[in-house]
Amino acid sequence: MRRLIIDLISPHVDDIQTDALGSIIAAKKGTARRGRLKVMLDAHMDEVGLMVVEIEKDGLLRVVPIGGIDPRILPGKRVLVGTKALPGVIGVRPIHRLKEDERDKAVDVKELRVDIGLDSREGANKKVAIGDRISFATDWKDLGQMVRGKAFDDRVGCAVLIHLLQGERFPSDLYVAFTVQEEVGLRGAQAAAHRIAPDVGIAFEGTIADDLPKEDDVSPTTELGKGPAISVMDRSVICDRRLNRLLTGTADELGIAYQFKQPGIGGTDAGAINQTLGGVPVTALSVPTRYIHGPVAMLHKGDYRNTITLAQAALSRLDETILSGEPS
């Protein structure tokens, strides 16, 4: 993942570093003569998955989840084990063999086994090691209006940032962090933000869209096709109103539809950046994504394009005057 991103951005940035935790920090100098802001843009490279914790004598693998995974969606899925992408299947008992009460219950991750088609510990040991990571084996597909694939949380954020770096320079100095370990506690962003010491920060995310039909008139968190989602408050952060005014004002001028992400749920790297050093004004901008933290997610191409357009236009306008406004 890291190598792929470095290859894509290297020709377009002034400096690339990899920090001690493994995050990439790419710098691209701004064009403003004076008073250039240090702007940190963030997207996390990691995805939710599983980790091998034991190789059993019959060659089956016991696993633990890494990041928030719903155990109900795991049985029967195809996975890839380790850096060599060994194909496997998360084992599932046939419905014929389930007792009545078992059919209504999710199987605990502790009970699951990953089957890589080997029948002995000796055989499995040659190909797998304790600690190997497991990701979903999901093929990408362009569906016309939408696309489907795995890990849109947060590879779509990474894609937005790669696109931004491949374009023209902005007035501000950009420090673009592709971070590690977001799903296990916003860890990479904390270290990266400390190193960058930014004036402002923006996290880019693929966020929850819970927009399938519902009985009650309640929040869908975000909806596909309704534009980029701006965060106001989640469990990790209260976003800076000056930055959000820049985003909404820019979107209004460009005629881009936007939505506010349902406040109060989730958390992003913006929370870690916000609490760094003497404090950093932050916000988060997200592409609405259906079925995140599962094996296959979907997003709307128009939302993705508009997230890039909005980010480009907002970054073109962002300068030091933003910090003279009331912060809260």
Place this chain on the structure above:
Amino acid sequence: MIETIRRLVEAYGPSGSEGQTRAIIQSEVESLADDVTVDALGNLIAWKRSANAGARTVMLAAHMDEIGVMVTHVDKEGYLRFTDIGGLRTVTLIGNRVRFENGVIGAIGVQGDFDGTKAPRFEDLFIDVSGADTIRVGDAAGFWREMVVRGDRLVAKSMDDRIGCAVLVETLRRLTQSPHHVAFVFSTQEEVGLRGAHTSAYAIDPAIAISVDVTRTGDFPKARPMAVALGEGPAIKVKDGGMLAAPEVRALMERAAKRSKVPYQLEVLTAGTTDAASMQLVREGVLAGCLSIPCRYVHTVSETVDLNDVQHAVTLLTRLLSDPV
């Protein structure tokens, strides 16, 4: 002092939307402090500087923000669904009134056939603003209630922690000079995770940090046992749910209380914490403590304090800051 307290507790200022409260405090402290700044997270910092440039820095913190709600969804009829800002219990919400930054006041209702036998879930509650079209997703509201003065007892929303803000303002007013640089920090976002104090303490890099906040009491019918009561003096914190107070700071406060002849109580709080917990853990660690104002019915619209405790807290802190620490 009562009128200052009234203005502060009746002001609007849920976490992240402290601007109106900050403006009131700013107007109070501007003529009293050597300089006043607002930082990246909205903390208001009023400095009282020592003539000795190399003096140690003492940081006092009281938080400007209050608990509140934030709109998560506007339904087709214009009813608002909401989430909590800070620790709210739903039993305190039904029939309560909230006020938005633009002044719109809403009433909280509960959906369906509610028989009152158990606490509702947040999803069961809504805010009725008669379809006001100026409110949208992401707008924050604080609770709305006027302060009541009943003898020495003051009853209001947001005593937590505007009473601490009032103590800091009054201490700044009384403090003629200090052998220390004193940073009076009016912090943001305490109720959602002690966030403003954390970053401002990093920037200020104090030798000693003291928060001034409310604490619970054990002096009402069948209260959870706690040796803190209204009217017995400010409470010097020994520990709470998030911090062990530095013994040095506790000793400084006890010394100041004795020297200024004000009553005080010692506080052991079994749950909850204050800005001191996050100030304690910046950089290489900071000597931190907390002076508490005893308060009944914390996190309701009827938070009740005793004015004598408030005034004694001001006397204690003024003395503490006047002596070498």
